[in-house]
Amino acid sequence: MNRDKTAEEVKQEMIDKMGIDFGSLFYSLRNELLWLTYRWIEFRELYGTKETRIEIMNSSAPFLFYTIQNVLWENLLLGVAKVMDRPESRGKKNITFKSIPLFIKEQPFHDEIMSIFINLETESSFCRDWRNRWIAHKDHALSVDEGSAKPLEVATRLKFRTVLELMHELYNKVSLKYLGSQTAFEFLSSDRGAISLLNLLEKGLLYEQERLKKKLNGDWSQNCFQSKV
Template sequence: MSDHYTAEQVKQRNIERMGVALGSQYSALWQELAVLHLYWAEYKELFGTKPSRIDLMNQAAPAFFHMLQEELWDNRLMHLARITDSPKSVGKDNLTIRNLPGLIDDAALKTKVTALVGTALDATKFCRDWRNRHIGHLDLALATGAPATPLAMASRRQVNEALKAITDVMNALDAHYFDSETAYDRPVRINGALEFLHVLNDGIKTRDERDKRVEAGEYRMDDLNVDDI
């Protein structure tokens, strides 16, 4: 996808090549997958890159960052479940990669995409278990400690594999219609988690230096001020 085109212009290009039904849903799914990759990259920047970053956040506000980690994790699993969901829920149509094979006219491409969707469904099965019994709903037995089937194992590796499987579905369409593919796993991030961590690191250093001055009785008057933020 070129950065020189708006989302609506890209959508119209997709519709011209793929037809209205496939082009519209492909465009919407492209946006969903791009956002999913972006948010997952930010999660990994914070919680899946270096132990020193975990230490940094624990020095600053451990309770808050623990809450943030859980919320971001649950939301990523929920997003993966949504994008691979059933075409209908409670009588309403859903945007999901499961719709794509039925919108493809080319027999060979339909067969290929159908197989890739099947792989993606297998790779995201754990997400739907978490969504159905922990995130979207609370399984009574699990919540009360009664005998219950444990939640499916879930790890960063599984999320990466799930994203790869969904990306393969989308890039099969890219390859067929545009002879290209999208590098979803290399999102452009500006003013994101890494920048935040640098500011946090600077703040902790400043706080520690202030605390040392106060403890030694060598503080400045502004060391005792608390900004109204």
């Protein structure tokens, strides 16, 4: 009977096939990329799919969902900036996609990976700009709205999706080469996440509308305030 591998088994396979340094790095990047992808899925389901979902959130708890939108968006930008940092800073190693080419010795494959990576680095520059000048640090000129301040790079859902897809491509190229397998990131979905919440909120809003209708029709009985089981 086939079964899913445990996290330890996945890590050990990577170490066995890629060596301890490369395998450990690649396993950590896998976890970061999966977690980043799942957060993106939740953000997209809430704020980037249907206008009716925005209406549900605005009718339920507008300030809360506005806060979640900003916090989650900044967290996504930070997630990209984190794994696109230098391999080493102040003498300490980082888990970053920039380390991958350092382990690839076969020249043709190294060139192929570098081509994707250069594109990824260019496309993800807006994430680092936001991290450096607005999220992790507060640029003075931007904060006080000085006329000489350089505007932040434009950050959109489309640009973020492009970056994430390049990360998926880079990861899968390396995974196929050394592990003989790929991850179908495009088919990932969250279980009991944003969609579940929106469905519950929609039912609650419909119930509140029905209750208000009863009150307007003069039905102030206790039953009109009780949910049906």
